Amino acid sequence: MKQLLTDHVVLIADDEHFSRMFVVRMLRELGCAELIEANNGAQALLRMKERVPSVVVLDFNMPGLTGLDVLKGIRIGKAEVPRGTKAIMLTGNSDVALVKAAMALDVDSFIVKPVSLNVLSGRLEKVISETREIRPVADYCTIPTEAIGRRLLGGMPAAPAAPAAASDAPLPAGAMVIRLDAIPAGAIVARDVCAPSGDVMIGSATVLSDRLLRRLKELQPATKLEQICVFLPAA
Secondary structure, X not given: OOOOOOOOEEEEEOOOHHHHHXXXXXXXXXXXXXXXXXXXXXXXXXXXXXXXXXXXXXXXXXXXXOHHHHHHHXXXXXXXXXXXXXXXXXXXXXXXXXXXXXXXXXXXXXXXXOOOXXXXXXXXXXXHHOOXXXXXXXXXXXXXXXXXXXXXXXXXXXXXXXXXXXXXXOOOOOOEEEEHHXXXXXXXXOOOEEOOOOOEEEOOOXXXXXXXXXXXXXXXXXXXXXXXXXXXXXX
């Protein structure tokens, strides 16, 4: 296994001790010499002030401050670390509000639990090698991470699902239904992409960037999304 993390400080935040230790062991197998552990979101923000990580691995489901709250704290400068710090979100939840908020906060990768060494290694290798722009603080401030956390962790029902498009409805003119792993960057969503609940994950007319396609593939174990109706980019 590649020693990807010999030059990186990694923070792992997860309130479940066994899950955290499992990921810690894998991070050490990948060569991480310096690990910062936190058992909740508030502790994660404090630990970052003591030692600045280059990568953070955040479980969504933590009491108090969720992984989304911590990610927002990083992006708006509350965490007192570089706002562009690379972030991977661990989740077993495909809730649309969670997914949309994490993507709006420029999460660098998703890993659907349970975590495997091969998946973690592949995600980290991609995340470490990528460069991307971080948007102004104001763009992140309005993302309602606290409300999303209260609803999901409190077992509150999701908003009523939007009616899914009938699978036998005629395709829009010029559109094609293509497997997710075969869609090229630049394709345009021709029909709303819905989660298993029926909620719209990605609306029609959205341009599928390479980054967005990767996030969708990472979430496939939770969303079960296999194909999308798209307009292919012009040759």
